[in-house]
Amino acid sequence: MRRLLIIAGVLLLLGVMTNYSITVSLSAARGRLVAVTPSVVKQAIIVAIGLCVFAVTAHIKYLRWPGVAQYTLLLLVLLLVAVLIPGVGREINGSRRWIGWDSLGLQPSQSAVVVIPLLAAKVFSGKFLNRFESKYYWAFLLFSLVVGSLVALEPDFGTAFVIIGSSLLILVGVGMPWGRWLACTAGIAGLGLVAVSLKDSWRLRMTSFIDPLAKAQDVAYQLVNSMFAFARGGVTGRGFMRSVQKFVHFPAQESDFVFAIFAEEFGFLGATVVVALYVVLFMSLLRLSSRCREPFARVYVMALGVFLMSQTIVNMGVVVGLLPTTGVPLPFFSQGGNHIVFEMAALGIAASIARSPESVS
Secondary structure (H helix, E strand, O other), X not given: OHHHHHHHHHHHHHHHHHHHHHHHHHHHHOOOOOOOOHHHHHHHHHHHHHHHHHHHHHOOOHHHOOOOHHHHHHHHHHHHHHHXXXXXXXXXXXXXXXXXXXXXXXXXXXXXXXXXXXXXXXXXXXXXXXXXOOHHHHHHHXXXXXXXXXXXXXXXXXXXXHHHHHHHHHHHHOOOOHHHHHHHHHHHHHHHHHHHOOOHHHHHHXXXXXXXXXHOOOOOHHHHHHHHHHHHHOOOOOOOOOOOXXXXXXXXXXXXXXXXXXXXXXXXXXXXXXXXXXXXXXXXXHHXXXXXXXXXXXXXXXXXXXXXXXXXXXXXXXXXXXXXOOOOOOOOOOOOOHHHHHHHHHHHHHHHHHHOOOOEX
């Protein structure tokens, strides 16, 4: 488990470092020379909070979580409904994803990294149910679809895709028959295509990555600038704080597109190192899952690895132009408080499992 914490710590540090490069450089370009910006201070504080949350959840006996798993799901659904209520949910850039005020806002959808693995572990661990039945496949899928649909209504298609996509992969991990799984996946994909086609703006956003240069001044503006950043980085990169593309100041370059700026400064080699860190992180979680004797622990760790892997693939797929542009943060790396705190909480539960002699062989 020490390896997981070290990898997460390195990713958190690289995220703060890239935030520093972006915000301090932009501040200097506007004539304000500062040693550190409020954005960097905020992210450093968030990282510290995340580490504290990790320490807390790592020292809670993991067998206490099955008893509250269903309540975390209920709370998440209630918060996602509240977000959609005018006057309760806060609207930013056309999306209603937040509850609260400015720096104290809560983004409920980011807690799915904890809730979905806990729900999967509770549903698919026979120890906490009378006996396993195939109906639990459908129950888990229904709960995931409810959460994903509420997130899509914000609209936040990226996070909704991660929630539903990772849930489908979790079903593979717990042994759902392939015939049923393929039918479910095809049906959900069809519903997703219908939902996206309901509004021209949604459809345009989902298809802009196919020919981004044709819409470079519109919906593909972020993607085109991200691609330019990768191209400028080359093999070895331009060097720390020497990114040029960040001065274009395309939206979300500190959060959803932070990997593009990192790749421009550290090149293909630096980006490869980061990808390798994520691969080791996922493989370590899957290896820990295979070593777990207790069902709840085994399913939880597997589901967490699948969820983080799905989120990472979606973020990186977006910034290199392989997937539609959606707002999904890069785990442990992107700027933002909610996702880092919840990811560290989820990793802390995995640490608790790794520390329990009765669960790991």
